[in-house]
Every structure is written in C-alpha cells, then in structure tokens.
Amino acid sequence: MSDGAGPSTPSRKRSRWDIDEENDQLEQPQPQPVKRRSKTKSTKTSPAPEQAQHPAATHTELQRTSTVHKRPPHSVFVPPRTLHPPLMPSRSVYCYERLNSIEEGSYGVVFRARDKVTGDIVALKKLKLDEEKNGFPITALREINSLMVCKHENVVGIREVVVGDTLTQVFIVMDFIEHDLKTLLTTMPAPFLQSEVKTLMLQLLSAVAHCHERWILHRDLKTSNLLMNNRGTIKVADFGLARRYGDPVGVGGLTQLVVTLWYRAPEILLGATKYSTAIDMWSVGCIFAELLLKEPLFLAKGEIELLSMIFKLLGPPTPHSWPEYQTLPLAKSISLPPPQLPQLRQKFPHITAAGVDLMSRLLTYDPEMRISAVDALKHPYFSESPLPKHPDLFSSFPSAAAGEKRRKPYESPSAPVRAADHKLLTDFDP
C-alpha cells in the first residue's frame, strides 16, 4: 500500500497540467496520506462529478485535516476513528426517481435514476434474487464487496446499496457514466489516436493494478465493461464475476467459467484451475488491441476457434515460451499447428516497436511471464512520443445510455453486422 501504485496515473497527469496546484499541495505537511484519505472521502460524500470540483475539494479538505491532526502525527494506516463510517442501514430505493433503463443482462437490469435530494444522476443495478435457494447470492456479495474495496479513480464508484419493499429487491447505486467503450468503438467514426489509446490504457492499467493490489481478480475485463465519461476518463465496471484471491492462489478451486470468450486467457481455455492476476492482464492485452483495431482482436465463435486464432497470431506455444503447457488438463486433446512466427507486427503495422513489445508482453502464453499491471504502467510505450493525451482534451460523444440521439455524420458500415455478432456471442456468457 505504501508504493501508491493505485492513483499514480491521475496524480501524474495532474502534475503535468496543473503545476501551481501541485506546488500548493507540496507545501502541506505529509501530502500523500492526507490527500488519498480525503479523496476517498470526497468521492463518497460529494455528489457532483468529481473531475470538475476535485481540486478545490481536495484543497480545503487537506487544510482541515492537517490542522486537526497536527498534535500526534497519525500513521496513514491508523486513520482517526472519526473517518470510519458509522453503521448505517440501507436506504430505500424510493430515494431515487427512475428515469430510463440502460441495459438488461443475466445479472439483472440497470436503470438510470435521479437522487431525489441531491439531483445527482446515478445508475441503479437491480440484482436478480427471485430464484435464490441459498440466500443472498455469493456473486452479488463479491460484486458489492469488490466495488467497495476497489474504490479508485478508474473504477466505477459504488455509492450505496438500497432496498425495495420486499427482501428480494436490492439495488446497487453507482455513479452514472455516459458511455461504454464497446458502443463507443463501434459508433465512433475514427479510431482513437495513439495518444488517446495511451491515456485509456494507463487508466485501465492503474485500475487493474489497484484491484490486484487489493487481492481482487476482475475476471471479466472487456470493452463493454469499461465505461467512459465525457471527460476522457474510463471506469472499470461490472464486478459480477470478480472475487478475492489469496496467496497461494486457487485454494478451494476456482471456476473455469470466467471471462467473456474473446478476452479469455489461454490457460483458462486449457482448463487450468489455478489462475491468477495474469488472466486479467491477457484481457487487458485484448482490449489494447481492440482500441487500436476498433474491433475485437479475437472474433471467435467457440473455444477451439479462439485457440487456433491465438496460435495463428502468436505462433503456437513452445516448451520455451510456455513450459507448463503440457501439464494443463486440456493440452493433450489439442493438436498444435506447425511452428510459426508471431504475426503481431503484421497485425499492428502502425504502432511503434515499444507498442508491439507491450502487446506481446500482455499476450504472453506463460502466465508466470506475462507482465503485471504495475510493470505495464512503467512500460516505455507510455513515455515515448506521442505522449498520453490529457483526459480533458478528449472529445465528447452523445450518450446512448442517457437516451441521447446521435447525429449521423456518415454511416459506419460494418457496425450492424458486428453488433449482431457480438450479441450472439455474449449469449454464451456464463
């Protein structure tokens, strides 16, 4: 917790763009711990979009906390008792006014709603509890807990959990974010610029690093689970498959029915029961490729087809590239194609050598060798030209989730086919 890997991206960015403010903060005694603490607090209590009023809030908060706790300098790890939240019962769902439904999935329905008191627009996710025989579903518990544990600039913020009239109505209240990256990618006229891809990747990686640091595996990273607001910030969402992992990993067994097919790491495809943070990193690699290509990297219809597509792009695994390959349960039932060189360079002709290097480190066969989120954040790709673009300079888009109509400047030709394809394939999702 001491290395502060979590919020590294936002603070780095702020330092580049708001130089005066950073200086101000440095003058305060022990800026690091207080800043982080007040950040969590302000995201919880301040309802307004954080990006806009964040600097001011941080500043006043900072002064207050530093004057109060001057006497004994408290350790970061022992926050004063007053910072602990009180024991509060769930509020009623009637504190919110329903606006429109955003989407419906296997987990339940998501509504857009307005807080009746503050007027904030939020997303309400209704959990499906009707057919539960074993009490409150463990998956929903994991989701709520993961969201609460993983509070981060680039993780969708959970505000509270509210209940309806009966015990079967439970809603997770989250910050409303205008877009998901999947819809954005299929509808935007031109792909993201290199500088934009870097910003998005840095945000994604810092969120994933934050989750992994807190012992949470997301297990379903994909572009449709990455939300993006109109201020160039992406938020990792849908922790419906997330769970805690331990050291050693996989005690008690982990399910293989995780991660949407296209983003599923080869070790899960081959039946590994002990997997870890590396599976999320593979998904990050697939997302990286998708941001560059504007379409999913592996558009496979089944697991076998996916494996052969992976083998084709990266070359089949060798004892050198993946020593444990033969020990995996399903490895024997798969015949490897003849050896062949990786095709990454040909697939991505327009990115730099550093970009290809990062991609190949994310899409590394051997989970042990695959790059971690913390290391990926330090990859040279992010420090070479073009540098990551500041989020505020991103263009904004009409939000489908908020029911906004987009003007059609010109037809994006392949979208309908792909959208249909996508729907067909997500039906396979566990």
Added chain:
Amino acid sequence: MSTSLYPLASLPQIEKTPSREDGIPGDLEEDLRAYGCKLIHEAGILLKQKQVAVATAQILFQRFWFATSMKQFGIGDIGMGALYLASKLEECPVRIRDLVNVYDLLLQRKAHIRAQAVASSLASTSSSTPSWSELKYTPMSYFGNTFYDLKEAVVVAEMQILKRLGFNLTVVLPYNTLVNYLRVLGLTSREDVCTKAWGYLNDAPSVEARLQTPVYALYSVPTIVCAAILLTTRHLGIALPSAPENCWWELFDAEWEDLSSVCGWIMRLYRERSLEDHTRVMGMVAKKGVRQWLEEHRSVGGEVR
C-alpha cells in the same frame, strides 16, 4: 487492506443501543451478545469452519446489535445468519442444512443443560456441574417443518444483517496487526506472550477462542490489538515504557482512554457469574425468550415505580 475503512458504531448508537432503548438492561444485552458469539464459535468448530469466517461472523453479529434491538430478532437466528454470510464472504460457504443441524444440536444441548441446572438448583445438589453428556439428541427429519422453518430463518437473518448494516461488510481482522506489533516490540520470542495476546484478541479463557465483546464494532483494530498486548504484558509482568511522553502504545496511535475501555470490556467477561446468570441467557436465544423476560420484568418495574 489497512487503508480500507471498516464501519464502527457511532456515538449515539453506543450510548443507547436499540436493545437498551427497548428496555433490555445493559448487562443482559452484554451477556446475550457474548452468548450469541459463543454459539457462533461452537457452531464454527462443529462445521470445521475457518477461524477467519467465524471471527468475521462474530464481528458482523456484534455490529448488528448496534442497529437492531434484541426484541426484534433472536441471537440464535442472527448468529446463524452471520455465520452463513461470513462463510460466503470468506469464500468458504457452508450448506444451510449443515448449519441448521449444528445449531439445532447446540441448542438442544443448551436446553438440556438448562433443565439440569434448574433441576439441581431445586434439589440444591450443586455438586455436579451440568453437562450434556447424557443428552439423547434426536436429529430433525430431512423434509420436516423444523428444517424449512430454520432454513427460512437463516435466509431472513442474512438479509436483515445485510440490509441493516447497509451492505457494508468490510471487516478487518486483528491477527496480522498483532503479529506486526509484537514484532516491533520484540516480543515474538516469548511464546507465552504471543499465545496470551492472541487469546485476549479472541477473549479466550485459554481454550475457547471467541470474540465475545462488542469492541470490534467500537474501536479500531490497532487500539484493540494494543489493549490485548497491554493486558498480556501487565499480566506477565513485562515492563514496557509506559510513563507519559514515552508510552509504547502511542507508537501505534492508540490512546490511553480507549485502551483502558477495551481492557474493561475484555476483563468484564472474566468476572464471577452465578449459575443463574449463565442459564438465564440460554432461555433467551430466540426473541420470544427476550420478550417474555421483558414482560415479566416490566410488571415488576412498574410496581417499583
């Protein structure tokens, strides 16, 4: 994990718990809390459940009674619900049927002991301590109503815990903090210190580990750990710098008033209790018992006033 802020009871909740609001005296509430925790602990052992899940269950259980009165829910049901929920949280779920069976066995044992105690107090032959060794336990039938009623009770209790605690189930256990603090203080070489301090964390009279006091819902983990170390070192006569300006607990950001209060909570568990006090709580595992007690004592209290 240390930066995650777990909820603690607020000052009004501590000053007047919902149970006391309903006329349940403080010492009875304390006894019932301790007894509920003891049941959770014993059920955990019978279920071969991990200690982390049991400890988490006990902390959730303690928090619950800062949000709800014991007149509304029984300590037995909420204990079951807490253990069921904590087992899911710690990724080691238990089957409802196993949980229900174990609680049923435990409660039958307690009923047996209570009956024995009543009988022996009538006969005034208090030579033999009551035990459940002669109990003939009859398991409930597989599809019987008892099972379905208890199962329903578990599900309802779980949901009530979730709802009344606002779904904030962040629990931080004290064990790793204790290990670290003992290391800092250079006490890890003394095995008796480690064992005893560990015991005080669980409020354990040597054998049975249990977190019976509400301190985990009242104070932060560092304070509780410091209190456990304080009790241990005082007990074993180990000198640590304790004069003002140079107090060892300040190293861990604990304050003296909080420490002495936590120590008070823990030590109160060890006070001499009459057999009557012990058996009294056994009759109040369900809310029915609590309500009955309130009825009886309200009339008495009314006369006195």
